[in-house]
Amino acid sequence: MNKLSILFGTETGNAEMVAEDVAAALAEHGIETGVTSMEDCAVDELTGEDVVLLVVSTYGEGELPESAAPFFEALERSEPDLSALRFAAFGLGDSTYDTYNNGVATLIAKFTALGATQIGATGYHDADSGLNPSDVAIDWAGTVFAPVAPA
Secondary structure (H helix, E strand, C coil): CCCEEEEEECCCCHHHHHHHHHHHHHHCCCCCEEEEEHHHCCHHHHHHCCEEEEEEECECCCECCCCCHHHHHHHHHHCCCCCCCEEEEEEEECCCCCCCCHHHHHHHHHHHHCCCEECCCCEEEEHHHCCCHHHHHHHHHHHHHHHHCCC
16 A cells, blocks of 8 residues: 545544544554545546545534535546555444444445445444544554554
């Protein structure tokens, strides 16, 4: 893995904070990262990526956050071939809603439908838990990316 691209989709800034914190934690282990908002990511650039980490919250009644919606719509329009792409996914949600973490589920379904391969189990933060989302994400990222971290 040359560089891990971290793409975040957020409504209130929590997913951006988590993405930045995970990037900093991975950098301490020698993994080079780049953090980009999904609204600033051109979907045709995904075909040149090796590994992508999706960090996305769920908004409202299960929708993607405002910054992720155009990215998802662009994926649906252009349907890029993502068969060479590996991705990991971390979702932020609130289990008191029936649509808990639907945002990350929506993106996982789209990425896999376009041929991408998910690595590791999906990570989840539950706002109802009272746990710090960055702490949960950093612990999760260590289990997914530790095997590919440089020695």
